[in-house]
Amino acid sequence: MNDEPALRRELALTLLGDLDNLIERLADDICAHSSRYASGTPVTHEDLHRTLRGNMEIALREFGRIPDGERLFEAVAAENGRLRAEQDMPLATVLQAYRRGGRVLWQAMADWMRDRSPDQQHMVGDMAGAVWETIDRFSSAMADAYRLRMLELQHREASRRGALFEALLDGRAGDPAVAGAAATALGVPRQDRYAVVVIAQDAHDAVSPPDPAPALEGWGLWSFWRPRADTVAGLVRLRAADPAELAEALRGQRVGRAGISPPFGELAAAAQGLRLAQRALDTLPPRSGEVASLDDRLVHAALGAEPEIAERLTVRYLDGVLDSGAERDVLLGTLRTWLDSGCSASGTAARMFCHRNTILNRIGRVAELTGWPADSGEARLGWALALRALELDH
Template identity: 80%
Template sequence: MNEEPALRRELAATLLADIDGLIEQLAADICAHSAAYASGSPVSQDDLRVTLRGNMELALREFGGMRADAGRFEAVAAENGRLRAEQGMPLATVLQAYRRGGRVLWQAMADWMRDRSPAQQRLVGDMAGAVWETIDRFSSAMADAYRLRTLELQHREASRRGALFEALLDGRADDPAVAAAAATALGVPRQDRYAVVVIAQDTHDPSSPPDPGPALETRGLWSYWRPRAGTVAGLVRVRTYGPADLADLLRAQGVRRAGISPAFESLADAAQGVRLARRALDTLPPGSGQVACLDERLVHAALGAEPEIADRLAARYLDGVLRSGAERQVLLDTLRVWLDSGCSASAAAAALFCHRNTILNRVGRVAELSGWPADSGEARLGWALALRALELEH
């Protein structure tokens, strides 16, 4: 006759009769081995004891073959896992507590078995296996539920963060409650130095654009990124960095086409930031491979906002050059370098590796074709604006 089931039932009943003492012993052991549980936060001492009582009663009934209803064992374990996930207690800490519970339970059983007959003591190995099988089943059900609940919470939090980020970029942060909620969800202060980056997505490259977040983080820059209307928009806490510094970091990460807003000091200004970053991006032709700060492209942004004016500028100041055929490009390139060199023929010649007289001849040809004298202040301003208007022709 197999004595083990009866012996297990007797043992379980004995320990259940002294469940209070067992719970106090187990709570003390867990707290002695876990600073998190000992602190009482996020799991209070009362919460711990209530959970231990429910778990221990179920474990003993399972061990003793006294289950009240099928499935309750796993259901309680799963509920424990979900609760600890919601409280933010690390899974490793919870699993350690379960192992401590198994040790305390087994020690109590071993003490009881010590006074049994030699024949019954020979069953101690089977009894130990049954104890740890029960603990493992409970731990597995708890851990599975914990992980699933964690994923659910992470998804919910990610959705909430994304929605509040969109609220910032849509201009709803004028409402102090929205601004406060967004700051809390994103984990940043409402007042600091920020900039918005808008990165163009390359429809021909599924891996584009790269995620610059990790690289920025290594430089101490917090950022948050979301896809948005054919682009990826990012809010960056730039701190002491300027937009130009941020542009250099993005270029180093392989970002090929992006616009950066001027820095601003309140999350409530994020909506204006995304508009200005988009204006900077729109000044860059597709495939340009550039990262542009708005303040470095103000003329382009202003002209891009008024395409008819940009077209009129190009026609008024450079029409003859634009219709000059084969010499068009060399004349435009020379004019650009000459203007950028402060209208110095010598400096332009050095930049273009040609003779000074060649520069003067080409500028003279521009003046002839355009009908504007090269020494005219209006002509030089008009030419500079017209060249930038031409850069906007996508």
Template identity: 70%
Template sequence: MSEEDQALRREMAMTLLGDLDRLTDDLVADIHAHSPLYFSGRPVSHTDLRGTCRSNVELALKDLGGLPSSDCHIEAAAAETGRLRAEQGMPLATVLKAYRRGGRVIWQAMADRMRDRSPAEQRMVGDMAGAVWETIDRFSTVMADSYRLTTLELQHREDSRRGALFEALLDGRGSDPAVTLAAATALGVPARERYAVVVVAQDPASPADPAPALEAAGLWSFWRPRGERLAGLVRLGPAGSGTLAATLRDSLGRTAGISPPFDELALADQGLRLAARALGTLPPGGSEVAELDERLVHAALGADREIAERTVLRYLDGVLRSGSERPVLLETLGVWLDTGCSAARTAERLYCHRNTVLNRIGRVAELTGWSAESGEARLGWALALRALETMG
């Protein structure tokens, strides 16, 4: 930069600094004319905007003219503006547009004062324009970087707060109305609505993420890992738990347990316990999804392994020790019980003759010592078969 150019910039900067208040007024008016958000005064108040504009114009002019500034440097001021606007929720595009309007107003003021200059000085206008926009570009870049960093920090802070409140619900602190209200606000859902809790068995090498599939099915959800499992709160709405279970079966590829629906966020801890009970009825390593209400017997037997073992021993011990007969007898018994003890329907399901079914059921009765006509025997056999599933 030549000495003449440097001297002209300094002179122009000092001249405009002498008229700083009017230049600030022009800039604020220009921003208001081109931004309905700034014009509304929300979220950035008119006082805030004017103060920021005045400070930034002063710093930009001093930077352009090579004049000494106060302790506040241009980069620090731009970073502070970016942080503040991010916290206020002003869109970044709107803030960047205001910076461009600032560059335009400063340049227009300079151009107006250059009209009466000598031809030699007017030939420097192009260089001065480049200098103005370089300053504005520096301002904008630093501000935008600070804005984005602050946005990430705010998002992380909000995610942490939402996660903490969700954990508080799962830990049983929803009995405090203040905790429930805070959690509902942070999660963006009503305190009273139809919900379910889902517990998913995690694979550390390939963590599950049910949220996208559920969102595509119209189901809002929020998830957090808990040890080796993933716990999720799902807003059922009118869809019901059937849609939830079907979506998880189609997309998850993991075993999962679903609690019965409940109508208050404060009951999420109960939902967690019941979803875990549902998951506990499934053998590990599969991809089945269990709704607790569909597997209450399994859950009851699985809650006490000793009782489950005694049930199996009392009602099915002879069949289990029958060697090669065991698989076909257990299968036939299960289908026979599921079809209401109908030999004909069992035969259709198993593609065999009705007499074959009767012979097999007779053999079960012989091996177990229970009559096939006994109501207790049929109940005991049904419970024992489910206990076997629970025990793996």
């Protein structure tokens, strides 16, 4: 006759009757093997004892098949898992505590079994399997609930961080409460050295928006990114870095066309940073893949803000060259290089790999077609501005 069910019930009732001592042994063993539990943070010692009592009572009732009409086995395990997730206790640490609990429980059962008859002691193997099956079921239900709750918490936190980031970009950080909440959620100080980056999602780009954060971390740059309409906006903590380093890092990741704001010192200025980064982006040709900071494109940004003025500049200073047919591209290229070389014919010739007299002839031809003398300061300024206005004519 198999009296294992009766023996299991007797064993469970015996241990339930001495539950206080068993809980103390459990708590001491868990704290001896986990500095997190021993510290009392985030799980207090009172919380640990209370949870152990509930877990052990339900586990012993399950093992002994003693009905408990008030609580279900899986429900208690799931409640524990959700609680530890909310306390941000590492799942590995919690599972280790469950394993330690299983060892202590089995030791208490083995001690009790030593005083049983030889026939009953033959059931030790089956009893051990039942104990660990109970512990495994409890651990599995707890871990499933833990992971689900952690996903919920992470989604909630991500949504909160995203909402506060949008508040920064929308200009609501003038409210100190909003700025403080955003700084806390993002994990950065309210005052530091920041820049905003706007990355265009051009039609040919990948469907998924870029996430430069991991690569920028390699440069020692913290960042936070969010999609916005046809762009991706990012807040970058520059610290001692400058926008040129940031631009180089972004180019290395091939994020596509991107504009970078000038540095600013407070999160409250992020909305202005967004506007200026967008201005820098607007100066770059679509699908060019270029990355530029506003300070490197100030003339382009100023001209882009006044398209009628930009158009008049090209007409007034370059109209004849633009209508010169086959000469156009050579003359424009030579003029651009000549201006960038400080209006030096020799310097331009070296850069373009041609004779100095060739440069002089071409600049003379520009002067002839435009009606402006090459030695005129106004002509040189007008030509330089008109050439940049042409770059905006996408």
